[in-house]
Amino acid sequence: MFKRILLATHGTPGARKAETLAENWARQSGAELAVISIFNDDWKHMTGDDWLNTSTARMQFASYVEDQVNSEMDALEQRLREQFDGLELRFLRRSGVIENQLCKAAEEIGADIVVMGAYQKKQAPGFKARFENRQLHPQLPCPLLVAP
Template identity: 30%
Template sequence: MTLFKHVLLASHGTPGAVAAENMALQVCASEGMIDHLIVVPEFWQGMTGDDWLNNGVTRNQFNDYLQTELGKEVDQQCNRLQRKVSAHAFNYHSLIFFGKPDQALLECTKKQAYDLIVLGSSRPRRMPGLPVLRSTMLTKQLITAIQTATLIVPYPE
C-alpha cells in the first residue's frame, strides 16, 4: 500500500467522518502530517433570529452564546482528533473555516500541496434515527476542480 506524507482530512466527527479519519491514519506515512479541515457551515449565521420579538441586545447575546457553543464543539473535535493522530506518531494541524465546506477544501488545496485528500462519503439519504441534515462537501464543483488524489471513504455500515 502506498503511504502519503501530507494528508488533508476533512472531518467533523460524524460516523462517516470518523471512518475517513481511520482511513487517513492507515494511509499516512511514518512521521507524516495530517491537516484536519473542519468547517462550520454558513447556515449557522441565520440562527440569531431577526423577528420582532428579538431586540438587538437579545440577538447579540444569543449570537455570542451560539459562537461560544460552536467554538467549544470545534475545539472538542480538534482535541479528539489531535489525540488520535498523535497516538499514531503523526503530526497534526487543524484548519478551521467558516462557510461552505467544498469551497473551504478547495481553498486549502490552493494554499498547500497535499499528497492525498481523505473525505467520508455522503451519508445514505434515509437512515432511521439520524437527522436529515447532510454534508455538502462532495459537490460537483469540488469533484471537477480538485487537482489532488482524493480518497472517498464509504459510510460505515
C-alpha cells in the same frame, strides 16, 4: 507516497471511517496530517424568520453559537490528538461555505489528497449539512478520497 493529507471531519460516524483511513495512510507514508473543521455558513440562516429580537439579542445568539461550535471543535481536536499520537499534525478551522473552504484550505497547505467520509443514508445527529459534489468537484486542487 503522500506528503500532506487533508482530513475533513466533524466526528460523525461516516467521518470516523475517514479518520481511520487517513491515519493509516499518514502512518504508512509518513505524511503530515492536516485536519480541517469548518463552521458551516448555513448557521447564518438559523435565525430564520426572527424579527422580534433586538440586535443585541441576535448578536448574543450568534456569539453563543460560535462558542458552542468552537467547543465542539475543541473536543474533536482533543480526541484526534490522542488518536493520532505520533503523527505530524496540523489543525485548521475555517468558516464559510463547506465546498469553498475545503478546496481553499487544500490549496493553501498544498495537500496531495483530501480524505472525507462517505454519504450516509441516515444522517448523524447534529447540524445537518451536506455539501454538493457539483459545487465541490470543479474546485478541487487535488484528488479526493471518500472513505467507504
